[in-house]
Amino acid sequence: MPGASRDGTIDGAEEDPPHTLLPFLQSQSQNTLTRLYQRPSACLSMFRLLPPLDRQLVMNLLWLESAVPAGTMGAWVTRQGRKLYDEALLNLSRLHILPNPSVKLSLNGMFKTSLRQAVTGGGNNGSFGTAALKDDKHPPVSIEVLDTYAVERWETILHYMVSSGTGQLPTKPSPGVLFLLQRSGLMSTVHGSALQITSAGFQFLLHSPHDQLWQLLLQYLHMAEEREMDLVEILSFLFMLSTMELGKEYSIESLSVTQKAMLEDLRDYGLIWQRRTQSRRFSPTRLATTLTSLLPPLPTATSSGAGSQDQGFIVLETNYRLYAYTDNPLQTAVLNLFVSLKYRFPNLVVGSITRESVRKALANGITADQIISYLSTHAHPQMRKNKPLIPVTVQDQVRLWELERNRLKSEEGYLYTAFASQADYEYVLNYAKQLNVVLWENPAKRCFFGNLEGHGNIRGFIERRTGGQA
Amino acid sequence: MDQPSHISVILDLSPSQWHLSSLPQNPYPLSLKSFLAQVLAFLNLHIASKHENTLAIFGAFPGKSVMLYSSTDPASDSSDSGSPNIYRPFEIVDSRVVTRIEEELESIDDSQEEAPIGLVGALTKALCYINRIKHPTPSTQSNGTTVEDPATLPDPRILILSVSPDLSTSYIPIMNSIFSAQKLKIIIDVCKIYGPDTVFLEQAAHLTGGSYVYLERRDALLQHLVMSHLPSPALRKLMAVPTQDKIDFRAACFCHKNIVDVGFVCSVCLSIFCRPVAVCTTCRTKFPMSTLRRLDAYLPRAAKQANGTAKTSAPPTPTATGLPSTPR
Numbered sequence: 001m002p003g004a005s006r007d008g009t010i011d012g013a014e015e016d017p018p019h020t021l022l023p024f025l026q027s028q029s030q031n032t033l034t035r036l037y038q039r040p041s042a043c044l045s046m047f048r049l050l051p052p053l054d055r056q057l058v059m060n061l062l063w064l065e066s067a068v069p070a071g072t073m074g075a076w077v078t079r080q081g082r083k084l085y086d087e088a089l090l091n092l093s094r095l096h097i098l099p100n101p102s103v104k105l106s107l108n109g110m111f112k113t114s115l116r117q118a119v120t121g122g123g124n125n126g127s128f129g130t131a132a133l134k135d136d137k138h139p140p141v142s143i144e145v146l147d148t149y150a151v152e153r154w155e156t157i158l159h160y161m162v163s164s165g166t167g168q169l170p171t172k173p174s175p176g177v178l179f180l181l182q183r184s185g186l187m188s189t190v191h192g193s194a195l196q197i198t199s200a201g202f203q204f205l206l207h208s209p210h211d212q213l214w215q216l217l218l219q220y221l222h223m224a225e226e227r228e229m230d231l232v233e234i235l236s237f238l239f240m241l242s243t244m245e246l247g248k249e250y251s252i253e254s255l256s257v258t259q260k261a262m263l264e265d266l267r268d269y270g271l272i273w274q275r276r277t278q279s280r281r282f283s284p285t286r287l288a289t290t291l292t293s294l295l296p297p298l299p300t301a302t303s304s305g306a307g308s309q310d311q312g313f314i315v316l317e318t319n320y321r322l323y324a325y326t327d328n329p330l331q332t333a334v335l336n337l338f339v340s341l342k343y344r345f346p347n348l349v350v351g352s353i354t355r356e357s358v359r360k361a362l363a364n365g366i367t368a369d370q371i372i373s374y375l376s377t378h379a380h381p382q383m384r385k386n387k388p389l390i391p392v393t394v395q396d397q398v399r400l401w402e403l404e405r406n407r408l409k410s411e412e413g414y415l416y417t418a419f420a421s422q423a424d425y426e427y428v429l430n431y432a433k434q435l436n437v438v439l440w441e442n443p444a445k446r447c448f449f450g451n452l453e454g455h456g457n458i459r460g461f462i463e464r465r466t467g468g469q470a
Numbered sequence: 471m472d473q474p475s476h477i478s479v480i481l482d483l484s485p486s487q488w489h490l491s492s493l494p495q496n497p498y499p500l501s502l503k504s505f506l507a508q509v510l511a512f513l514n515l516h517i518a519s520k521h522e523n524t525l526a527i528f529g530a531f532p533g534k535s536v537m538l539y540s541s542t543d544p545a546s547d548s549s550d551s552g553s554p555n556i557y558r559p560f561e562i563v564d565s566r567v568v569t570r571i572e573e574e575l576e577s578i579d580d581s582q583e584e585a586p587i588g589l590v591g592a593l594t595k596a597l598c599y600i601n602r603i604k605h606p607t608p609s610t611q612s613n614g615t616t617v618e619d620p621a622t623l624p625d626p627r628i629l630i631l632s633v634s635p636d637l638s639t640s641y642i643p644i645m646n647s648i649f650s651a652q653k654l655k656i657i658i659d660v661c662k663i664y665g666p667d668t669v670f671l672e673q674a675a676h677l678t679g680g681s682y683v684y685l686e687r688r689d690a691l692l693q694h695l696v697m698s699h700l701p702s703p704a705l706r707k708l709m710a711v712p713t714q715d716k717i718d719f720r721a722a723c724f725c726h727k728n729i730v731d732v733g734f735v736c737s738v739c740l741s742i743f744c745r746p747v748a749v750c751t752t753c754r755t756k757f758p759m760s761t762l763r764r765l766d767a768y769l770p771r772a773a774k775q776a777n778g779t780a781k782t783s784a785p786p787t788p789t790a791t792g793l794p795s796t797p798r
Contacts, residue, residue, distance in 0.1 A: 040555075041557070044518055044557060047518060047519075048518065048519070048520065048521065052519075052702070052704070052705055053705060053708055053709070055519055056700070056701050056705055056709060059515055059519075059696045059700060060693075060696060060697050062515075062696070063692050063693050063696065064693070076697075076709050076710050077708065077709055077710070078707060078708055078709065078710055080707055080708060081707065081708025081709055084708055085708065085709075117555075118518070118556075118557060119511055119514045119515055119518060119560070120511055120514070121553070121555060121556035121557075121560060121561065121564070122555070123555055124555050125555065126554035126555060127554070127555070128553075128554050128555060128556060128557055128558070129554055130554040131554070243557050243558075244558075245558045254554070290521065292521060293520070293521030293522060
């Protein structure tokens, strides 16, 4: 996978993993990217997705007319930053923002022009969306309405996923969403029955909304490639949405045919709001306008009407008891994945983390680290005073329960038995030990077990020995 | 590393200095208009870098200082629909800053034009503003609207774009600002765009760990701003920014506000004087006559003649020179 090299942590300096979209963009052809760079809004959004050092490099080069020799720019880099700098150059060249970084540094002409236009506000390609004219009959919807709408849409999807196996029948999302969930491997049908959540789906549920959203959108992009929709149109529409202002209405007049077709899908995901399906205008929701901010801008986190979701809601004690201050059925359902719930009150759910409940989650493909990270991201403000945040006993126990499942390890290999004499046995065993291929030995029974790689050598060794004696 | 950052920008908007700066006999004339265009592009880049980045802009005018813009302002009465060609936040910043500067410059009449520049006022306001956003008041927390305020800033910065020369009267307030900036862990960057180097701002940048840039190629203002003042402190560890290697550490005396090479420091409160005094004007400590006589002997002749009004020349002396240490 391109971009995988950036995953490693650099000594001391903590590095956030690159944005999920970047590897996808890096895999695109130069032609596609250059067409994408024609739009200032796309350049601006892409610029935001880049890691900080990459951004600074782009800015350093943005206002230069001529190319800079690679050495000149390199002279600014401290010894500590050398490795990150090289990676940044590589990353930018993969995105075709910086062609030939080894010789001279100069931004892709199209990217440079567009980003300059974005920053100074020149040009007239309308890539930031045409605002709709004032409509006296219908004033623009309030931000609260948009937030509730977005949360409602999004939670419908998640709730459908989480309760798919339990026999309850929650509201079904639209067919488009269902298809996407199935395509992305988050849900699947078994023997033609109803959709069932997969282990990837369980893991998906524990991610932050921002990650979930991008994961789905990435699938949408992959799907679009197969449907032979124009990727550039889709990406630039998503980027345009991310630069739009919350609580404003935009006209669909300036959109292309592909983009108009996307409206329906995005409405289902809760990214945009329309008064009627045939409406000539649309409003982006918070899900859409926070697409390019890297910090977790939970669409629910800032809405005032959502009550307990505003902040963390989980209190976990050292005795494995868990109190969740929530009345949200989705959050309760997600907790139910790995907590055995005991009591339910109007604003509080009480349960405890038990061996059975965790093993159930592990069997569903959820890992211990995911459970712990979910608990720590949703910890109640009261709990944040504790250090460490999650009681160590609970953390360790959850990890131990995970290890329990891995008591048996299977390994392929060969069993060597029926040695003629103890000396023979020890001679061969010694050879095998030197090769470091012995997995198990039993001198009493004169047999040992070696792994697959060593077999050829050992066999040759025995044959040579017996051949020599014969 | 990739955290939101905040910049408070202080624009020195002295009409007379900008007039001098735009005269064509300068090697690189720079008018206020093209200066603003470049600064706005710089500000836009700062907002562009990250959705959560915040910004405050202060203007120093003759005799007063004004806050021109801050991103925590309540959203404007945005009844205008906005242009489809520009990112909306850029449009808001640009138009707000330009109209506010125009208003303020219009309101200055001739009598005020020569008043000393309100740089210290702007600096103090910027510090107060950063202090406020760093420590949200309990009242905003209790009403539940700002729970996890995105403005919990790890690295607030102040950038001073200066054109006016040093005002020696403002030595003490600037020093006090520097100390509060150190306490708040604020970096002060300085870009000197026109006029001679200013001693006090050099010290401000040095003491707070910021960078001081004296702009020689003034046609490359934007490039300088982007390369040396835009990177966040975390990024500066990876990509160096220019710093001053020679810093003028001279201080101004408390009695005549002159910048002195050799000063006399009160042993009790560390006040600096350009000549020995019998009683410290700050802490009222009386010094014995014998010490005074001994010190008078060290006083350079030129200073004796000028009676403390002219700058002293610098023969070696036993008394302290330069920077006062942090007040205890």
